[in-house]
Amino acid sequence: MATGNCPLAIFVVWYARNIVPLNCLRTLSKTAQFLTLQCGIIGSIIFAAHGCAPYVITSHQFLAMDFISSNAAALSPSLTLAVTNRAKEMKAKGEQVFGLAGGEPDKDTPENIKQAAIQALQDGATKYTPSAGLPALRQAIADKLKRDNHLTYTPEQICVCSGAKPAVYSALRATISPGDEVIIPSPYWVSYPSMVELCGGTPVYAQTKPENGWKITAEEFAEAMTPRTKMIILNTPHNPTGAVYSEEELRAIGEVAVEEDILILADEIYEHLIYGEAKHVSIASLSPELYNLTITINGFSKSYAMTGWRLGYSAAPDAIAKAIRLIQDHTASNATTFAQYGAIEALKGDQSFIGDLREEYDFRRQYVYDRLSQMPKVKIVEPMGAFYFFPDISAAGLDSLSFCERLLERYKVAAVPGVAFGNDQAIRISYCTSLDVLKEGLDRLEDFCRKL
Numbered sequence: 001m002a003t004g005n006c007p008l009a010i011f012v013v014w015y016a017r018n019i020v021p022l023n024c025l026r027t028l029s030k031t032a033q034f035l036t037l038q039c040g041i042i043g044s045i046i047f048a049a050h051g052c053a054p055y056v057i058t059s060h061q062f063l064a065m066d067f068i069s070s071n072a073a074a075l076s077p078s079l080t081l082a083v084t085n086r087a088k089e090m091k092a093k094g095e096q097v098f099g100l101a102g103g104e105p106d107k108d109t110p111e112n113i114k115q116a117a118i119q120a121l122q123d124g125a126t127k128y129t130p131s132a133g134l135p136a137l138r139q140a141i142a143d144k145l146k147r148d149n150h151l152t153y154t155p156e157q158i159c160v161c162s163g164a165k166p167a168v169y170s171a172l173r174a175t176i177s178p179g180d181e182v183i184i185p186s187p188y189w190v191s192y193p194s195m196v197e198l199c200g201g202t203p204v205y206a207q208t209k210p211e212n213g214w215k216i217t218a219e220e221f222a223e224a225m226t227p228r229t230k231m232i233i234l235n236t237p238h239n240p241t242g243a244v245y246s247e248e249e250l251r252a253i254g255e256v257a258v259e260e261d262i263l264i265l266a267d268e269i270y271e272h273l274i275y276g277e278a279k280h281v282s283i284a285s286l287s288p289e290l291y292n293l294t295i296t297i298n299g300f301s302k303s304y305a306m307t308g309w310r311l312g313y314s315a316a317p318d319a320i321a322k323a324i325r326l327i328q329d330h331t332a333s334n335a336t337t338f339a340q341y342g343a344i345e346a347l348k349g350d351q352s353f354i355g356d357l358r359e360e361y362d363f364r365r366q367y368v369y370d371r372l373s374q375m376p377k378v379k380i381v382e383p384m385g386a387f388y389f390f391p392d393i394s395a396a397g398l399d400s401l402s403f404c405e406r407l408l409e410r411y412k413v414a415a416v417p418g419v420a421f422g423n424d425q426a427i428r429i430s431y432c433t434s435l436d437v438l439k440e441g442l443d444r445l446e447d448f449c450r451k452l
């Protein structure tokens, strides 16, 4: 059965997959390489003494383990996706699931935006664009930043990426070197720490407190700083807590950043989803010094219900913008061409969609706030932005993952464990779903909490 050039040598291993330590598998992988290369023996059967069910591993799988970089090997799977995937699996089996875990608007992209992209496709917009994006789109973004955020950027300072997520990543790639520390107020959006680590940087978590509305104070920022601190990530409105920083709070944080020369990555993707008296302020607009230290991130996913279009952007001081553009040159090339035409329409066309979305989400927010405020074993801070609540469930006596697993398996309600965001005492509930689903989901959550 052994053939020297068969690429898929099969090893039958009497080890259960989960009990074989990684270093043991590495040793087996090395042995497989040795047998393959030195002896020409491809099919090797390895029996382990433990008497577990047989598990078949191809030589490809064995050998691949050695090829994973240390950076990639250190990544952990996104727990937000783990829960939503499990909920999808249950739905696929025909089970009814009440989804309170979503991270995207439950609306379709406005028709005028879709039509602009369709028209662009029909007109042949199927080739590369400049890597930083279509000049007309970058000009539209510059105009938007001036109009909405009091920020003056030239189109050359703007880089359009395939989503705000890659915009954050290329901004980090452009600025973070191995050994640099990045302060991340915790709880945090799931992807920041992994992205920092992929750049060789070290995330430094600054715990925020519910009594401060889950916002880092200038003092906490200063305390988290070390000589290696290069950047702080500020996300307002905030995922997962819905916190919105006021101008005064941003000024105080900004003062510390300027004094210590710390970069600020300002993720403003939820800027338009803001409620009550809260106002969105872009930290880069507060002084020329802050402008020179800030990379502003924004995009189209949340405000225009364009998550699947994959479009976001960064706006940065010249030198950083140039570095971001170079990274995009050598990685993505450019965001999808015809989608960029849709984005031009999003920024220049009718903006009423945003107001309608905000109004509807505010209504739901107030409904969820009323319900959660009266729920046993649940403590909340009123969120003023985005579309999430981050209730403390520590009184339930379960860690956040067990809480969410039980809620999903027994009550068919999907929520995201807070541990995914760095806080194991809370869960994230999203209200970007219909009022009917919210009502039923919250009824079930209440029932669950009562019986715990």
Ligand SMILES: Cc1ncc(COP(=O)(O)O)c(C=O)c1O
Pocket: 103, 162, 163, 164, 165, 166, 189, 235, 238, 239, 267, 269, 299, 300, 301, 307, 311, 312
């Ligand atoms: C805080 C924050 N930043 C960035 C993103 C990424 O947005 P995009 O879909 O544009 O990549 C998200 C998405 O959930 C987010 O919550």
